[in-house]
Every structure is written in structure tokens, then in C-alpha cells.
Amino acid sequence: MDQLDKVDAKLVAHLQIDGRLSIAKLAERLSISEATCWRRHKRLEELGVIEGYQATLNRRALGGSVLAFVQITCTQHDEAATAEFERIIQASSRVLSCHNTTGEADFLLQVIARDLDDYSGFVEQVLRRLPGVSSIRSNLSLREVKATQQLPVEELSRM
Structure with missing residues (x-):
């Protein structure tokens, strides 16, 4: 995807690991301002790169053996x-x-x-x-x- 630069790639990589990261924590990890991080995050949602957020569940713990x-x-x-x-x-x-x-x-x-x-x-x-x-x-x-x-x-x- 041409619209994804290195910062965007790192942003979504961090969110894949922990989708509950706050914008402040994400900005800190990326060494960018919170405003810039928020704008990039919002743009990635609008482009459909980020489709949503969900918890990862353990199927066995829920009875799906x-x-x-x-x-x-x-x-x-x-x-x-x-x-x-x-x-x-x-x-x-x-x-x-x-x-x-x-x-x-x-x-x-x-x-x-x-x-x-x-x-x-x-x-x-x-x-x-x-x-x-x-x-x-x-x-x-x-x-x-x-x-x-x-x-x-x-x-x-x-x-």
C-alpha cells in the first residue's frame, strides 16, 4: 500500500500487539507527538487499514476443543x-x-x-x-x- 510509510507501519504493528494502547502511549513508542499520532491513527481507520478492534479469546477456555x-x-x-x-x-x-x-x-x-x-x-x-x-x-x-x-x-x- 503506497499510503503506508514506516511510521504508519510501526503504528499498526503496535496496535496489532495491543489494540488498547492509548494515543499517548502509542505516540511515545513511535517518538511522535500525540496530535500527529491521532491524525495518523484516524487516517488509517478511514483508509480501511484498521478495520476494528477486538479481544483475542482462547477457544479451549470457552469450550471449543x-x-x-x-x-x-x-x-x-x-x-x-x-x-x-x-x-x-x-x-x-x-x-x-x-x-x-x-x-x-x-x-x-x-x-x-x-x-x-x-x-x-x-x-x-x-x-x-x-x-x-x-x-x-x-x-x-x-x-x-x-x-x-x-x-x-x-x-x-x-x-
């Missing part, structure tokens, strides 16, 4: 079937992410469940009822090696 990666292949690819598929997926709080992909599957989903019975119920009640689905392949996570939503801002801004 099963994490599944689900490959879905569809037989119907028309606009209406795809729109209905996407509407149902977007409405499901169990689906953490959904990507339209290249390769064998049309979609790759990340799904959370309490346990295997709960996941099985989700497959039966939601995924098998999706329009035009011909194949559902699940891969269950045995151990999470790395999970982050933090983007390599400074590396991307150099590209």
Missing part, C-alpha cells in the same frame, strides 16, 4: 446457488473463516465445535444441507502449532 478444516466441493456454481451457500456460511457462528479456493475443493472452511459429537451435528444440520454440495472433507486439528491474525505489516509495506 475441536477445530476442523473443511474442504467443500460444489456441483452448482451459478450465481444463485453460490449466493445462498455464502449467506448460510456467513450466518453460521461456527464457521470462523471461509475461503473460495483453487484446487480440488471450491471452499475451505475453518469450523469450531465443542467436541466430535457437536461437530458431527454441525456437518449433518448445516454443511450437508448447503445447496449444490457434492463433497465434504474434514481435517481435524490435532495440535495447533501457530495461530495468529497479526499481519507482517512492516514486511508487506516494503513490497
